[in-house]
Amino acid sequence: MTAHTQDPARDTAPERARTPRPAPRAGRAHRAATRTAWAYLTPTLVVVGAVTVFPVLFSLAMSFSHVDLSYSGFELEGPTLDNYVALLTSARWYSALAFTLFYTVVTVAVELALGTLIALVLERLTAGRGWLMALLLVPWAMITVVSAQLWAFMLNSSYGVISWFFDLVGLEVVILGEPAPAIAAVMIADIWKTTPFVAIIVLAGLVTIPREQYEAASIDGANAWHSFWRITLPQLTSTLAIAVLFRTLQSFGVFDLPFVMTGGGPGTATEPLALLGWRVMFQSLNLGAGAAIAVTTGGIVLIMCLLALKVFRAQVGEVRR
Amino acid sequence: MSTTAVKPPRRRGRRRVFNTVNVSAVVIALVTAAPIYWLLVNSITPTGEMGTLPPTFWPSEPTLTHYEEAFGQHAFGRYVFNSLLVACLATTFVLGLSLFAGYALARMPVRGKGPIMVFLLMISVFPTIAVVTPLYMIERSLGLLNTHVGLILPYVAFNLPFAVWIMRNYLKDLPYELEESAQIDGASTTRTVWSVILPTVRPGLFAVGVFTFTACLTEFLMAMTFNSEDDMRTVPVGIALFGSEFEVPFGTIFAASVATVLPIAVLALVFRRAVVAGMTAGAVKG
Numbered sequence: 183m184t185a186h187t188q189d190p191a192r193d194t195a196p197e198r199a200r201t202p203r204p205a206p207r208a209g210r211a212h213r214a215a216t217r218t219a220w221a222y223l224t225p226t227l228v229v230v231g232a233v234t235v236f237p238v239l240f241s242l243a244m245s246f247s248h249v250d251l252s253y254s255g256f257e258l259e260g261p262t263l264d265n266y267v268a269l270l271t272s273a274r275w276y277s278a279l280a281f282t283l284f285y286t287v288v289t290v291a292v293e294l295a296l297g298t299l300i301a302l303v304l305e306r307l308t309a310g311r312g313w314l315m316a317l318l319l320v321p322w323a324m325i326t327v328v329s330a331q332l333w334a335f336m337l338n339s340s341y342g343v344i345s346w347f348f349d350l351v352g353l354e355v356v357i358l359g360e361p362a363p364a365i366a367a368v369m370i371a372d373i374w375k376t377t378p379f380v381a382i383i384v385l386a387g388l389v390t391i392p393r394e395q396y397e398a399a400s401i402d403g404a405n406a407w408h409s410f411w412r413i414t415l416p417q418l419t420s421t422l423a424i425a426v427l428f429r430t431l432q433s434f435g436v437f438d439l440p441f442v443m444t445g446g447g448p449g450t451a452t453e454p455l456a457l458l459g460w461r462v463m464f465q466s467l468n469l470g471a472g473a474a475i476a477v478t479t480g481g482i483v484l485i486m487c488l489l490a491l492k493v494f495r496a497q498v499g500e501v502r503r
Numbered sequence: 504m505s506t507t508a509v510k511p512p513r514r515r516g517r518r519r520v521f522n523t524v525n526v527s528a529v530v531i532a533l534v535t536a537a538p539i540y541w542l543l544v545n546s547i548t549p550t551g552e553m554g555t556l557p558p559t560f561w562p563s564e565p566t567l568t569h570y571e572e573a574f575g576q577h578a579f580g581r582y583v584f585n586s587l588l589v590a591c592l593a594t595t596f597v598l599g600l601s602l603f604a605g606y607a608l609a610r611m612p613v614r615g616k617g618p619i620m621v622f623l624l625m626i627s628v629f630p631t632i633a634v635v636t637p638l639y640m641i642e643r644s645l646g647l648l649n650t651h652v653g654l655i656l657p658y659v660a661f662n663l664p665f666a667v668w669i670m671r672n673y674l675k676d677l678p679y680e681l682e683e684s685a686q687i688d689g690a691s692t693t694r695t696v697w698s699v700i701l702p703t704v705r706p707g708l709f710a711v712g713v714f715t716f717t718a719c720l721t722e723f724l725m726a727m728t729f730n731s732e733d734d735m736r737t738v739p740v741g742i743a744l745f746g747s748e749f750e751v752p753f754g755t756i757f758a759a760s761v762a763t764v765l766p767i768a769v770l771a772l773v774f775r776r777a778v779v780a781g782m783t784a785g786a787v788k789g
Contacts (some may be wrong), residue, residue: 218692219611222603223619226663229600233660234626237637244636257639300531306524314528315779316772317535320764323771325721327739328760332542337754341554343541374538382779428628435630438723442743456632456724463636464728472636476725480633487625 238480244473246293251467265474275475278458281365282479285454286433289372290426296373297380297425298418302410304381305388326375330442333371334358358444361451368440368452372433381423387421388414419496427490431483455479509724542581542764546570546757553754569758578733579759580743585730586763589651589717589737594659596714597666598708600659605670606696610682620668627664631724637727649735657725662715669714674700706776713778717767 209443247260261443268273300318304311321329336344341355348355357363399409437456440446446453455475463472545553546569548562573579608616638657639648647653681703685695702707726737727744736744738759745756771778 211650215613215692217613219607219613222607222611223613226604226667227619229656229660230623230626230663233638233657234629234634237634237641240637240640241633273613277609299527303524303527303531307528314532316775317532317773319771319778320539320768321535323717323767324764325723325739325742325760325767327721327723327743328542328764329538329579331742331753331756331760334540335545335757336538336541341556341558343558346556346558374534386779397617409789431628431630435632437632438739438743441723456630460634460635460724460728464639471635474634476630476636479630483628483630484625488629 205262206380219442220350241473241476241480244469245477247470249469249473251442251469256469265470266478268471269474269478274453278455278475281450281452282434282436282456285365285369285372285436286430289369289376289433290429291306292369292373293377293380293429294422294426296377297436298384298422300377300381301384301388302414304385315382319383321375322382324375326438327442329371329375330439333367333374334443337367352460359448361448362450364444364448373438376429382428383425384418384421387418391417423490427486430486434483434486435479455489529773542757543761545753546761548754550754569754569759570762572752572755573759573762575626577741577745577755577759578736579738579741579762581734582736582738583763586720586738587593587737589654589658590716592651593655593662593719594712594715594729596655596659598712600663601666602701602704602708603696604663604667605674606700608667609671610679611673611692620671623664623667625670627661631661635724635728638725640691647729649730649732651776652734652735653729654726656713657729658719658722662718665687666711669711670707673704673710676705709774710778713770713774717771720763720767 243258243260245265246262247258248262248264250257250259304314307314336342337357339345339359342357345357348357355363357367374455395413396409399413404412435456436454437460440452440454441457444452448456450458456479459472459475462468462475466472511700544559544561547565547567548559549564549566549568552559552562577711607613608619613619634657642648642653647656677700681699682695685699690698721739722737723739723743727740730736730740742756742759743762745752
């Protein structure tokens with residue numbers, strides 16, 4: 183145990199000699215170890231920084247500029263708030279924001295509830311548990327574009343199997359042709375694909391809860407419902423919190439599912455922020471406004487992250503020792 | 504008799520076949536499997552039978568023509584090659600970098616581990632749309648558009664944070680005696696990581712590998728934006744852009760989909776333990 187408690191204060195010990203030769207003294211060995219550690223970390227931090235942090239800053243700069251595109255390159259003129267003004271006065275941006283928020287809240291909530299239910303079933307299942315888990319991995323491993331094409335096909339108004347079934351029970355609706363059903367359809371496609379992921383994460387949390395607690399509770403006369411609320415749920419909190427965080431942030435950046443399944447339609451009913459931003463940038467070639475959309479989307483994600491920093495801290499806390 | 508009345512209904516439930524758990528399990532399985540079944544069936548249904556009502560639940564004459572079309576008429580083979588090349592190389596880099604970065608964060612004296620971990624976690628969930636335009640412009644000026652490198656680079660960067668996170672969680676739990684004995688034998692740190700740590704964290708590397716590989720194979724936004732030339736498309740882009748505005752060749756799309764989903768699914772099933780371990784390492788351990 184004592185062997186690995188490393189004292190971060192040692193880092194500040196004054197350096198005596200710059201000789202790289204390994205010295206027997208603990209302080210110098212420690213310094214050498216720190217240097218090696220940074221050598222291990224640097225490539226990762228450089229790659230991640232160059233490909234993510236730098237572009238984010240670049241987006242930020244573009245969002246405050248008039249971007250002039252020419253064949254050979256581009257020019258930034260600014261600073262200006264025009265892009266953000268255009269954004270805040272655009273009904274389409276509000277529509278995309280509303281859809282993205284609604285989509286995120288509903289899919290994450292449903293996936294969490296269903297995922298927990300499925301995890302509870304999986305935990306109690308005595309036969310065929312491995313098979314069911316294997317089956318649940320298939321939607322997770324499926325390319326989103328594939329599931330989007332598949333759902334579009336099943337929901338097609340003239341030959342889709344689901345539309346046919348709706349007809350059979352007397353429901354006349356062109357599912358992908360009207361806003362509300364189309365929004366529901368996109369959400370269902372996402373729920374089908376992602377709930378298994380949540381279920382498997384929750385299951386991993388479930389199996390860590392000691393059996394004895396349930397036995398003790400049942401001796402005290404608690405029924406399954408009580409056990410769930412009093413024992414299971416409290417101990418799942420951190421697992422669920424992480425699952426919610428990951429799913430929320432992923433949902434918020436949703437792009438490929440509506441792009442392929444509905445093209446953002448009908449109208450702009452299923453157009454998320456990422457799709458709107460992409461269209462403004464790559465189809466309208468309005469890079470400044472597109473960057474403003476991208477930056478605000480990223481900003482909202484960042485704010486959600488900071489709000490959830492407590493959860494991060496709980497996870498990271500151990501490292502800080 | 505009185506004992507059966509007092510005992511909780513648990514035992515009774517276990518013996519019956521039609522209890523809540525089993526029935527729910529069947530429902531879950533059916534709901535999950537139905538779309539997958541539909542994908543499989545329609546990839547072997549002749550085009551003439553695909554648009555009929557009531558739907559054809561099993562083709563009268565199963566056919567492989569859609570598969571021939573996908574690989575013959577469309578350049579689907581080329582897309583598969585592009586996807587595999589990009590995914591394999593990106594995964595290799597991610598594995599190498601995350602092993603060492605994870606080791607440094609889990610077991611070495613580095614200041615600011617907490618902020619680094621939070622930074623990595625935030626990056627791993629940051630929306631792609633926020634970086635895709637600047638990356639496009641950078642790649643355009645570097646001549647990286649429509650190249651494999653142009654995709655490998657961002658894929659490595661976007662998958663590294665989560666990979667480092669998983670590796671760190673695996674490495675954290677290893678006994679310290681491993682390194683101590685290696686150090687007594689006079690091995691350098693890099694040598695220790697390579698020949699002592701590496702073999703013991705195979706499950707962790709495996710989870711990272713499966714995760715990164717799957718993520719690279721399924722990524723869409725950057726692949727579509729950076730590699731728009733038909734020759735350089737990856738599988739998801741190819742599947743999304745098959746056909747024209749007027750006609751969507753669903754049969755071909757589904758054949759191509761099965762051809763790609765099947766290997767991933769088999770991979771996921773065979774390495775189920777590693778996949779599940781990987782999924783949960785980031786979430787539950789800590």
